[in-house]
Amino acid sequence: MPAQIQSFLDPASKTYTYVVYEHDGGQCAVVDPVLDYDPASGRSGTAQADRVIAFVREHQLTVQWLLETHAHADHLSAAPYLRRELGGKIAIGESIGQVQNVFKTLFNLEPQFAVDGSQFDHLFAADESFLIGNLKATALHVPGHTPADMAYLIDGDVILVGDTLFMPDVGTARCDFPGGNARQLYASIRKLLAFPAGVRLYVCHDYPPEVREPQCMSTVGEQRQRNIHIHDGIDEAAFVAMRTQRDKTLGMPTLLLPAIQVNVRAGHLPPAEGNGVTYLKIPINQL
Secondary structure: OOOEEEEEEEOOOOEEEEEEEOOOOOEEEEEOOEEEEEOOOOEEEOHHHHHHHHHHHHOOOEEEEEEOOOOOOOOEEOHHHHHHHHOOEEEEEOOHHHHHHHHHHHHOOOOOOOOOOOOOOEEEOOOEEEEEOOEEEEEEEOOOOOOOOEEEEEOOOEEEEEOOEOOOOOOEOOOOOOOOOHHHHHHHHHHHHOOOOOOEEEEOEOOOOOOOOOOOEEEHHHHHHHOOOOOOOOOHHHHHHHHHHHHOOOOOOOOHHHHHHHHOOOOOOOOOOOOOOOOOOOOOOOO
């Protein structure tokens, strides 16, 4: 039975969360779950994650995996909340330690904060195979946006691409975060676009023009023909020049500072301080 993909769009961060499963009553993976967070008040919430929980319970699914494509800079991860409510292993690519090392320094995190990915339940090696129930999956290392970005190939005909490709009329992910690299992103995307034309690609975000509603799925063939940044015929030098120039015009994501502090901890909040309150830091004039 082919993989079934249920999408959930968080309108605030324009992030897609996915539930990947084979059939009702079986096992599933939840990919890139979102925790609500209001930066003005410092309050978090679970409305988006609760939609996922309701779907999982309605379809009598057992959560096997909570998959992160990378340490996100635009939303806080709800993976620990979902693990508490539904079970499953929180997993990410094994290069997450590089990202943790950068941000441990930037945020002056506590000395005991480990930069080896041990906050996660599982670290995927490049091209590591795993199962979601009976669905065969492969963890693909696709660096560029960050050093630790992963995409997940499901049953040979679906790829959850994370922050590599967007919809064809939107283009590709930025590469100006610490550790980002436009040449690496070009190579990663070309690796994805080497799959057969009919393979379905599910994006992590959509930033649609006014003429259409948000969408989450395209195909390899559509991306090769129509992606405005990296369609067939665009070589590495042209892509790197475009991506570098475009990134200079982009503002920082609204939730970058709170999100990255939480997401390098596998979605856990920092330890509470002596008064029992948890705090997030704002480094001044550093980014």
